[in-house]
Amino acid sequence: MTAALGREIDRRAARYLEGLKRYRNHPYQRDIADPPAIWSEGASRLLDHGARHEDSGDTGDGVPAPDRSVLVVPSLINRGYILDLSRENSLMQWLVSRGFRPLRLEWGAPGPLEETYALTDAVAGRLERATLAATDFAGKPVPVVGYCMGGTLVAALAHRRPDLVGAAAFLAAPWDFHTEGAKSASLFSMGMQAFGPWFENGLPVPVDLLQAMFTMIDPLVALRKYSAFAETPQESPRARAFVALEDWLNDGIDLPGRIGRACFEGWYGRNEPQRGTWMIAGAPVIPGEIQLPSLHLVADRDRIVPPASALALANAIPGSETRRVGLGHIGMVAGRSAPAAVWPLLGDWLSEQIGRRV
Numbered sequence: 001m002t003a004a005l006g007r008e009i010d011r012r013a014a015r016y017l018e019g020l021k022r023y024r025n026h027p028y029q030r031d032i033a034d035p036p037a038i039w040s041e042g043a044s045r046l047l048d049h050g051a052r053h054e055d056s057g058d059t060g061d062g063v064p065a066p067d068r069s070v071l072v073v074p075s076l077i078n079r080g081y082i083l084d085l086s087r088e089n090s091l092m093q094w095l096v097s098r099g100f101r102p103l104r105l106e107w108g109a110p111g112p113l114e115e116t117y118a119l120t121d122a123v124a125g126r127l128e129r130a131t132l133a134a135t136d137f138a139g140k141p142v143p144v145v146g147y148c149m150g151g152t153l154v155a156a157l158a159h160r161r162p163d164l165v166g167a168a169a170f171l172a173a174p175w176d177f178h179t180e181g182a183k184s185a186s187l188f189s190m191g192m193q194a195f196g197p198w199f200e201n202g203l204p205v206p207v208d209l210l211q212a213m214f215t216m217i218d219p220l221v222a223l224r225k226y227s228a229f230a231e232t233p234q235e236s237p238r239a240r241a242f243v244a245l246e247d248w249l250n251d252g253i254d255l256p257g258r259i260g261r262a263c264f265e266g267w268y269g270r271n272e273p274q275r276g277t278w279m280i281a282g283a284p285v286i287p288g289e290i291q292l293p294s295l296h297l298v299a300d301r302d303r304i305v306p307p308a309s310a311l312a313l314a315n316a317i318p319g320s321e322t323r324r325v326g327l328g329h330i331g332m333v334a335g336r337s338a339p340a341a342v343w344p345l346l347g348d349w350l351s352e353q354i355g356r357r358v
Helices: 002-025 049-055 080-084 091-097 119-138 149-160 183-194 196-200 207-215 221-229 237-249 257-269 307-316 343-357
Strands: 037-041 044-048 069-073 101-106 142-147 165-171 294-299 321-325
Touching: 002 221, 002 237, 037 119, 044 049, 044 119, 049 091, 049 101, 069 119, 069 149, 080 091, 080 101, 091 101, 091 343, 101 119, 119 142, 119 149, 119 257, 142 149, 142 343, 149 165, 149 307, 165 307, 165 343, 221 237, 294 307, 294 343, 307 321, 321 343
Parallel strands: 069 101, 069 142, 142 165, 165 294, 294 321
Antiparallel strands: 037 044, 044 101
16 A cells, blocks of 8 residues: 555646646747737836737728727736736637727736835826826726725725726736635735734735735646646647646736735735725715726636625625626636627727616
């Protein structure tokens, strides 16, 4: 029995290492350039995906007009090109093909301007000014789409500046950080205790630390995915899609120390958004006071933002619409099933909101 167990462990370890080696040696390189920016500040840019469509010469039914603009806000932790991952997998280009003009906020890696940022600086400063640029470009308030942590920040924006936000869509946006199944709350709270002195000195939260803590939610995920990749034909579209996603996961950015502390202590520790004690620019963020149309796409297989965490925000905003999809946190925006199961839900809702405002 002991010998058989040892052989099985060796076999699984060898398959995992083979998958990891194949990933590192795969020839795929992301060959999709960022579109031009209509606004920038510090490390952040507002990227106009409609302009890329125009520059490509593939005009189709015409370049979407500025009044069809949609502001898209990703998380602060990861780079926003998960929404524009490759030529074969891009929510942004899908929206362009449906007549929208997506303007994606790319937060960028913290530089001298951002290294001391707090959440108020991110929301009432950077995000608000990016939204002003989007409304100037569109000539009217724009629908705003927030993904993951970006959705939490969009809720604060919608509460603070409803004059700039035409409507708000939330994709897997966390709100109740102590909900059942939220293992990340206890993990991140422990992380805050362990790295408290680090934050006291105002140092950024290293992306490697963030990745390690998210990995602890499902410690065997790397074993499973690289073992499966070892058996995937390396020239197949599926292999290229795997490498594209892994490259994005490994291309994270550090989090400003004050923002990291607010998330660890305030969100995961004290559950401030759900309790109504999360403050932006000296005022609490109260989703019950948001009087804008809102859509909430909730991923039922999400281990990073458990469904109940995202549903808490949907239940708090009056008149919200909720759609649940049987996908995971990343799968809902960049998985193989997303173009059929998720993107049309967002597109139909955006069409309704833009038409209503016209």
